[in-house]
Amino acid sequence: xxxxxxxxxxxxxxxxxxxxxxxxxxxxxxxxxxxxxxxxxxxxxxxxxxxxxxxxxxxxxxxxxxxxxxxxxxxxxxxxxxxxxxxxxxxxxxxxxxxxxxxxxxxxxxxxxxxxxxxxxxxxxxxxxxxxxxxxxxxxxxxxxxxxxxxxxxxxxxxxxxxxxxxxxxxxxxxxxxxxxxxxxxxxxxxxxxxxxxxxxxxxxxxxxxxxxxxxxxxxxxxxxxxxxxxxxxxxxxxxxxxxxxxxxxxxxxxxxxxxxxxxxxxxxxxxxxxxxxxxxxxxxxxxxxxxxxxxxxxxxxxxxxxxxxxxxxxxxxxxxxxxxxxxxxxxxxxxxxxxxxxxxxxxxxxx
Amino acid sequence: xxxxxxxxxxxxxxxxxxxxxxxxxxxxxxxxxxxxxxxxxxxxxxxxxxxxxxxxxxxxxxxxxxxxxxxxxxxxxxxxxxxxxxxxxxxxxxxxxxxxxxxxxxxxxxxxxxxxxxxxxxxxxxxxxxxxxxxxxxxxxxxxxxxxxxxxxxxxxxxxxxxxxxxxxxxxxxxxxxxxxxxxxxxxxxxxxxxxxxx
Amino acid sequence: xxxxxxxxxxxxxxxxxxxxxxxxxxxxxxxxxxxxxxxxxxxxxxxxxxxxxxxxxxxxxxxxxxxxxxxxxxxxxxxxxxxxxxxxxxxxxxxxxxxxxxxxxxxxxxxxxxxxxxxxxxxxxxxxxxxxxxxxxxxxxxxxxxxxxxxxxxxxxxxxxxxxxxxxxxx
Ligand code: SF4
Ligand code: SF4
Ligand code: SF4
Numbered sequence: 240x241x242x243x244x245x246x247x248x249x250x251x252x253x254x255x256x257x258x259x260x261x262x263x264x265x266x267x268x269x270x271x272x273x274x275x276x277x278x279x280x281x282x283x284x285x286x287x288x289x290x291x292x293x294x295x296x297x298x299x300x301x302x303x304x305x306x307x308x309x310x311x312x313x314x315x316x317x318x319x320x321x322x323x324x325x326x327x328x329x330x331x332x333x334x335x336x337x338x339x340x341x342x343x344x345x346x347x348x349x350x351x352x353x354x355x356x357x358x359x360x361x362x363x364x365x366x367x368x369x370x371x372x373x374x375x376x377x378x379x380x381x382x383x384x385x386x387x388x389x390x391x392x393x394x395x396x397x398x399x400x401x402x403x404x405x406x407x408x409x410x411x412x413x414x415x416x417x418x419x420x421x422x423x424x425x426x427x428x429x430x431x432x433x434x435x436x437x438x439x440x441x442x443x444x445x446x447x448x449x450x451x452x453x454x455x456x457x458x459x460x461x462x463x464x465x466x467x468x469x470x471x472x473x474x475x476x477x478x479x480x481x482x483x484x485x486x487x488x489x490x491x492x493x494x495x496x497x498x499x500x501x502x503x504x505x506x507x508x509x510x511x512x513x514x515x516x517x518x519x520x521x522x523x524x525x526x527x528x529x530x531x532x533x534x535x536x537x538x539x540x541x542x543x544x545x546x547x548x549x550x551x552x553x554x555x556x557x558x559x560x561x562x563x564x565x566x567x568x569x570x571x572x573x574x575x576x577x578x579x580x581x582x583x584x585x586x587x588x589x590x591x
Numbered sequence: 592x593x594x595x596x597x598x599x600x601x602x603x604x605x606x607x608x609x610x611x612x613x614x615x616x617x618x619x620x621x622x623x624x625x626x627x628x629x630x631x632x633x634x635x636x637x638x639x640x641x642x643x644x645x646x647x648x649x650x651x652x653x654x655x656x657x658x659x660x661x662x663x664x665x666x667x668x669x670x671x672x673x674x675x676x677x678x679x680x681x682x683x684x685x686x687x688x689x690x691x692x693x694x695x696x697x698x699x700x701x702x703x704x705x706x707x708x709x710x711x712x713x714x715x716x717x718x719x720x721x722x723x724x725x726x727x728x729x730x731x732x733x734x735x736x737x738x739x740x741x742x743x744x745x746x747x748x749x750x751x752x753x754x755x756x757x758x759x760x761x762x763x764x765x766x767x768x769x770x771x772x773x774x775x776x777x778x779x780x781x782x783x784x785x786x787x788x789x790x
Numbered sequence: 791x792x793x794x795x796x797x798x799x800x801x802x803x804x805x806x807x808x809x810x811x812x813x814x815x816x817x818x819x820x821x822x823x824x825x826x827x828x829x830x831x832x833x834x835x836x837x838x839x840x841x842x843x844x845x846x847x848x849x850x851x852x853x854x855x856x857x858x859x860x861x862x863x864x865x866x867x868x869x870x871x872x873x874x875x876x877x878x879x880x881x882x883x884x885x886x887x888x889x890x891x892x893x894x895x896x897x898x899x900x901x902x903x904x905x906x907x908x909x910x911x912x913x914x915x916x917x918x919x920x921x922x923x924x925x926x927x928x929x930x931x932x933x934x935x936x937x938x939x940x941x942x943x944x945x946x947x948x949x950x951x952x953x954x955x956x957x958x959x960x961x
Contacts, residue, residue: 285616288620289622291848306851309823555609633931
């Protein structure tokens, strides 16, 4: 297997390089989370014709830093009636789940922390970690709102994992690979080769475009639900459950939930980018292609998807629980199955 | 089936439409008034902080009576004609009553403006000033009287002395009248002054 | 407020480094205040105006939180009836330190129009929880809310963490 990690090339395989490989995504997550928090505040403000934070540094750009400093100083409350071990473990479990998914994300031609053959499968596996963490946190809090939020979250994650998995499977059928690096590489050569536009192939692929486009949208919607973002944020629906599963968390433990949410957003954005938007490939063929530019394109595309998530969050209201289940089981699932079957059929005919 | 597809399409379409609307607003100029730097022009009749013009107030207590919340306390004492320190109101008339106490609890006030309407001499007025939030409630308890407690006591004493003198003069006059067989003029000033000082 | 306000001499043995760190920590706390909104009556309507586009409370770095655990200050806006007073007390106790209270409007300052004959109204929320900033008005203007918020930020910036420092202007 050719090298897909420039740190191995640079430093060889020793303890320090392992630490470097592990910590690079962590540094990225922290910086990204600060940017995303600011983006969230600012985009929400702009959508409402407000200004957002303005008085923390120039144009409020230091706002996330102030928030982190503040959260570090907050008292860390563990309720007396809570199950202490689980309560204290839950934020870390959630963050671990979000962070572990970064292991297989191909940031660039030359950097994927681990280039394993079942990358997509792995992401789905560790993605469910967050559900475990949410249940742990919700149940251990010994608070009825937390528990209800946790239960809702799990039902939501389970029902939306299926259409998401079907959408991803369709791409796997096209690529016959679960390796995210491989999938990215197949889409090289311009944006018309991205799987959102049917992937590489002759003119006959235009029959596939409606289906892949639909699948991309379905995966995006399902990923919103998996990360508990609005309009699917019923697990933390403020109007019904005080703050959902993290009602009882304060201080740094809440910050872990906060970071995990944003990290999860990036993970699903990275999956959308990798399987539908061409990963690290340049949208203009060989123009601005290369390992460094690859990272640039990848982060740009992912941030665009994150921006889409924020945009949707501040546009749509929250669904009711029954509407959520209706969308999951009666809309997304059948449509994604139809698309999946169509795409399998096409790829059997070798149209793509 | 077709209604189902229609439904799905409508859901998707409306979501996209909503996103288009929000994206349009994203690039509009924000309407925010950045408060400490720029300020909203308040209407001329805005009712905010109350201030008292002591040179106009004559402790008539009309405001205290009008106030629905009873957050104004007014006390006054009549100016003794023999007071060495006589004052003139802002409108040029001589001061008849010293305001010994004028206290207003703006932590209770409901900014209804009735005191302003009731005041016969335009002494109490709502201003445009709303920036007076406080760290403790005592600083929302405004004391507008200018006279110190000692000065007030002095004014009360002066009035009492004057009244005594007047009474003595009256008694002398009455005695004189009794000896001369004329009817006694009724007292009139003293009870009124008492009333004002009791408020 | 609470443990953090120590009214002793400034910078006894800390020096400039601790002073700078303290400034940074205070800066973080004052610029990122998440609030728990306790809206009770008409003042809460004005609060909505303050949160909306024209006045934009978020400019001060405030984010609404629904859970008291994550909130830094509670904003009591409106008539505190005896029934709600219990809830305010419970919510206040659930908040994590450091916590602050802003009392908005005549009603929560001192009972407002009900201070004399209100059989059902708490005569000032400061009878149950320690209030940091009182905002007068009935209802206060949206800008007055923001002015109160700035007063609170000033207060936080003067708080002592390592060193004992005088709380300027608050006493
Ligand atoms: S504005 Fe109304 S409540 Fe306030 S002092 Fe005047 S009369 Fe009383
Ligand atoms: S009504 Fe006017 S003049 Fe009379 S006591 Fe009140 S403020 Fe003074
Ligand atoms: S202070 Fe005035 S506006 Fe505010 S809640 Fe009380 S009565 Fe309503």
